[in-house]
Amino acid sequence: xxxxxxxxxxFWISGFSAFAQSYDSLFTSEDQLxxxxxxxxEINSLKYRFLFADSPKSIDSLAEQGVNFESVGxxxxxEIFSDWSKLDSIQQVFQGSELEFLIYDEPSDxxxxxxxxxxxxxxxxxxxxxxxxSSNENIIxxxxxxxxxxxxxxxxxxxxxxxxxxxxITIFLFLLGSVGMVLFLLILKSKRNREEELQKVYDELVVDxxxxxxxxxxxxxxxxxxxxxxxSFFPNAPFQKPLFRQVLINRIIGLNKxxxxxxxxxxxxxxxxxxxTDDTKRLLGSKKWSDxxxxxxxxxxxxxxxxxxxxxxxTNSPNFQVRNQAGATLLNLSENVDLTFLKExxxxxxxxxxxxxxxxxxxxxxxxxxxxSLLFQSENQSVREFGxxxxxxxGRLDLLEDLRELTKRASPEEIVEVLxxxxxxxxxxxxxxxxxxxxxxxxxxxxxxxxxxxxxxNEESEKILIELLSSNPEIPLRKHLLSSLxxxxxxxxxxxxxxxxxxxxxxxxxxxxxxxxxxx
Amino acid sequence: xxxxxxxxxxxLISSLVQFRLKKDGYETILxxxxxxxxxxxNTSNPDLIITDVMMPFxxxxxxxxxxxxxxxxxxxxxxxxxxxEEEVVLEAFHLGVTDFVPKPFNPNELAxxxxxxxx
Numbered sequence: 001x002x003x004x005x006x007x008x009x010x011f012w013i014s015g016f017s018a019f020a021q022s023y024d025s026l027f028t029s030e031d032q033l034x035x036x037x038x039x040x041x042e043i044n045s046l047k048y049r050f051l052f053a054d055s056p057k058s059i060d061s062l063a064e065q066g067v068n069f070e071s072v073g074x075x076x077x078x079e080i081f082s083d084w085s086k087l088d089s090i091q092q093v094f095q096g097s098e099l100e101f102l103i104y105d106e107p108s109d110x111x112x113x114x115x116x117x118x119x120x121x122x123x124x125x126x127x128x129x130x131x132x133x134s135s136n137e138n139i140i141x142x143x144x145x146x147x148x149x150x151x152x153x154x155x156x157x158x159x160x161x162x163x164x165x166x167x168x169i170t171i172f173l174f175l176l177g178s179v180g181m182v183l184f185l186l187i188l189k190s191k192r193n194r195e196e197e198l199q200k201v202y203d204e205l206v207v208d209x210x211x212x213x214x215x216x217x218x219x220x221x222x223x224x225x226x227x228x229x230x231x232s233f234f235p236n237a238p239f240q241k242p243l244f245r246q247v248l249i250n251r252i253i254g255l256n257k258x259x260x261x262x263x264x265x266x267x268x269x270x271x272x273x274x275x276x277t278d279d280t281k282r283l284l285g286s287k288k289w290s291d292x293x294x295x296x297x298x299x300x301x302x303x304x305x306x307x308x309x310x311x312x313x314x315t316n317s318p319n320f321q322v323r324n325q326a327g328a329t330l331l332n333l334s335e336n337v338d339l340t341f342l343k344e345x346x347x348x349x350x351x352x353x354x355x356x357x358x359x360x361x362x363x364x365x366x367x368x369x370x371x372x373s374l375l376f377q378s379e380n381q382s383v384r385e386f387g388x389x390x391x392x393x394x395g396r397l398d399l400l401e402d403l404r405e406l407t408k409r410a411s412p413e414e415i416v417e418v419l420x421x422x423x424x425x426x427x428x429x430x431x432x433x434x435x436x437x438x439x440x441x442x443x444x445x446x447x448x449x450x451x452x453x454x455x456x457x458n459e460e461s462e463k464i465l466i467e468l469l470s471s472n473p474e475i476p477l478r479k480h481l482l483s484s485l486x487x488x489x490x491x492x493x494x495x496x497x498x499x500x501x502x503x504x505x506x507x508x509x510x511x512x513x514x515x516x517x518x519x520x
Numbered sequence: 521x522x523x524x525x526x527x528x529x530x531x532l533i534s535s536l537v538q539f540r541l542k543k544d545g546y547e548t549i550l551x552x553x554x555x556x557x558x559x560x561x562n563t564s565n566p567d568l569i570i571t572d573v574m575m576p577f578x579x580x581x582x583x584x585x586x587x588x589x590x591x592x593x594x595x596x597x598x599x600x601x602x603x604x605e606e607e608v609v610l611e612a613f614h615l616g617v618t619d620f621v622p623k624p625f626n627p628n629e630l631a632x633x634x635x636x637x638x639x
Contacts, residue, residue, distance in 0.1 A: 207532055211539045215627075251532050258533060261626040 026118055026128065030110050033117075034099075037084040039129035044120060045104050046113065048087065050097035052076040062093070080105070195243065202238060202247040209233040210251065213270060219262055222269050230273045242279070249276050253301045271302050284310045289319040296322070300329040308334055315341040324353050331360040338371045348382040357386070358393065365394060373402045384410070385417050392421040400427055407433060416448045423452035431458050438464045447480065454484040462492050469496065479508050486512050522638055523547045525566035527557035527583060528599065529575045537570065537599070540627040541634065554578025558586050566594065568638055570630075573600040573608050581608060584615045595637040597621060599630070 027033040037043070053075055063069060068079045078094060080102060081087075091099070101113045108116070120126030213222070213233060222230075231239060238244040249271070256267045271277070283295030284307060292314060299307045314326040323345070330337055342349075342357070349357075361370060372394070375387030384406065391399045403418050410418065419437060422430050434456060437449035450468075453461040465485045469478065482505070486493045497509050524546045528534035531552065538548045551560050553576040561569065561583070569587055573580035584596055595618040600609060609620060618637045621630050 203531060207535045210532065211535050214536065215539050215543065254530070255532060255536070258530075258623045259536075259626065260624045261628070263626065264624075 026121065027114050033110065033113060034087065036129060038087050040084045042082050043084060043117075044125055046084075046116060047080050047082045047102040047105070048084070049080045049100050049102060050078040050090075050094040051100050052078070052094075052097050067093070198243055199247055202244045203251070205235055205238060205244070206248050206251050210248075210255070210270075214255075214263055214266055217266075219265055219269065222266055222273070225273070227273050227275060230270065234274075245276060245279055248274070249279060249298060252276070253298065256301055268302050272304075277302075277304060277307075280304060280307065281310070284314075289317075289322050292317075292319075293321045293325050296325040296329050300325070300332055303333060305333050305335075312341060316345055316347070318347070320347075320350070320353075323347065324356060327353075328356060328360055331357060331364060335368070337364075337368055339374050340371075342383055342386075343374045343378040343380075345378070345380055345383055348380065349386050354382075354386050354389065358390070361390065362394070372396060373399055376402050376406045381411055381414065385414055388414060388417040388421055392417075392424045395425065397425055397427075400425070400430070404430065404433070412442045412445055415442075415445050419445070419448040419452050423448075423455060426456065428456050431456055431461070435460050435464055438468070447477075450480050450484045454487040457484070457488045462489055466492070466496055469500070475504060478504065479511075482508050483512060521545065521547045522567040523549065523564065524634065525549045525551070525557070525560050525564060525569045527551050527554070527560075527569065527571040527575065527580070529553055529572060533599075536627055537630060540631050544631055544635070546634070554580075554583055557583045561587050561591065561594075565591070568634060569594060569596045570599055570634070571596065573598060573612065579608075581611055581615070584612055584617055588616050592616075595619075597630070597633060597637060599623065599625065 027036065037046075052069070070077045070079075077100075078097070081090060087099075091097075101108045101110070103112060103116050117126055121128070213230075217225070234248070252267050252271050256264055259267070280295050280298045280302075283291045283298070286292055286295070296311055296314065298304070299311055308330065311326050311329050314322050315330065317323040317326065327342060327345075330341055364370070372387055372390050375383050375390070378384050378387070388403065388406070390396070391403060400422075403421065407415060407418055415437065419434065421427075422434065434449050434452050435458075437445050438453060438461065440446045440449065450465070453465065457465075462485065465481050465488070469481050469485075472478075473481065482493065482496075485496065486509075493509075497505050524541055526534050526537055526541075526548055528537065528550075529552050534550050534552070538550055541548050549560055549564055549566065551557050555577040557569075557571065557575075558578060560566070569583070571580045571583050580598060580600065584598075587594055587596060596616075597619045598609065598612050598617050599621045601623045613620065619633050621633060
């Protein structure tokens with residue numbers, strides 16, 4: 001619609017200058033115009049029809065041939081045609097008629113058509129037939145004379161947008177990874193299922209031979225049996241498989257934990273005679289920490305003392321489980337364990353590890369010559385602290401001298417532990433050290449010394465406690481000091497309270513002497 | 521021949537106990553979990569029950585409860601680890617079990633306890 005308006009506008013504007021430019025006109029006569037028009041099929045909004053001012057007879061004969069007419073007054077108009085190439089043939093049919101041009105379905109004269117065509121020509125919507133032919137020829141000639149060269153290299157839709165490609169590749173990789181992972185899990189699961197099924201089968205295979213060996217043979221008989229003969233109790237083919245031997249080892253160790261008496265000796269003997277120790281040795285040399293730990297547990301459970309040197313290599317392993325099990329095994333099995341392995345441990349001992357070792361040490365200390373004092377020489381603070389705790393828990397008064405030496409180079413944490421040990425063992429001879437700690441700037445050392453002085457303190461301790469009280473400390477510390485003084489010497493305590501009659505002191509005293517509140 | 525029901529989820533332990541008791545001429549029935557245990561008590565009417573405490577599906581306590589309600593005269597020996605389940609074992613004694621054999625155990629000692637319980 002806007003294009004149509006534009007053409008009308010241009011047509012009227014150019015109409016005023018049409019005469020002035022007649023020397024430039026495309027067509028000088030109507031014949032020239034018609035001969036041009038017949039070379040085109042349709043021209044934008046330029047149509048034609050025929051006007052009859054003839055006798056009705058001629059019209060009737062044409063109407064019989066299927067030509068439609070419209071009667072306007074005494075004239076007859078043919079239907080409107082738009083195909084200019086058929087003008088000649090139609091004109092032959094409509095002989096005696098007059099050609100009428102229609103622009104936008106409105107009648108127009110020769111000059112109007114020329115102006116309209118010039119307007120179309122200027123906008124490129126109408127090209128003279130001769131110009132069209134020559135331009136077509138020029139284009140072909142140009143194309144022949146110059147080689148084709150693409151303006152841009154060919155790019156696929158994938159490579160033209162790198163962001164889209166990156167997203168697509170990421171999604172693809174993700175899907176590939178997911179599928180791979182699912183496949184991996186399925187394979188792993190099926191492998192594990194197969195292994196579990198085999199374990200059940202092997203479990204049943206080991207029951208009868210083990211049961212009969214344990215009940216039908218006594219220890220002497222088992223010792224007399226050769227290795228190969230003992231193996232013959234078990235099915236030969238599965239015995240060659242590592243999984244079968246692993247099941248057998250687990251069953252023997254499981255039984256060893258649940259049985260008492262000579263059955264334990266029999267199981268250990270069977271373990272060694274079946275050369276399951278080879279599997280244990282292999283595990284001890286493995287690079288996987290889980291295998292090494294399993295191997296150490298086997299050594300521990302089956303008392304395989306011949307592997308203690310291999311176990312000792314793992315006492316300073318970076319892996320907690322490995323070094324913990326190795327330490328426990330050495331403590332359990334070694335005849336001449338002297339705690340050197342613990343002294344040389346570079347990794348800190350955890351609370352759990354200390355508890356584990358303590359349980360074993362408590363059990364074996366009576367039968368083995370444990371050199372706890374070695375631990376005080378360790379470079380590892382946690383090992384030295386553990387040594388101090390051992391002195392306290394095992395009640396090793398003979399090591400107080402070593403503790404005294406230790407305090408000369410000890411860290412605050414160790415001093416706290418030493419003070420605690422002195423308190424637990426009632427080490428009165430160390431009162432000078434305790435008194436010196438009462439004056440410490442370190443609040444943890446001072447607090448522990450205050451606690452210990454309640455039982456071990458002397459007159460010097462009383463003086464220091466009062467000195468500390470005179471500095472008007474915070475209520476918790478004041479209560480701690482007064483509590484120690486009260487337990488150390490009630491008379492001195494009363495004197496202090498009387499001379500320092502403060503509300504807080506009175507409240508603390510009330511609580512200390514109250515049989516119920518003193519424990520709150 | 522006296523019939524002994526052994527309820528134990530560890531196949532090797534139950535096989536060992538079975539082997540030892542068969543040597544003494546007892547007939548044994550072996551089941552591996554609590555459900556099978558209750559069913560076996562109902563169907564086989566054993567002369568003595570040996571049971572573990574911690575088992576799949578139904579615990580030893582439930583088995584003892586069931587046996588004492590339905591067969592109050594059948595002696596029961598609990599074969600379990602005292603250290604791990606002290607409260608449970610005490611409960612078992614309250615329910616009226618005949619004896620308790622802690623793990624680790626000696627099968628010969630268990631055989632003697634079975635003999636005494638069946639007298």
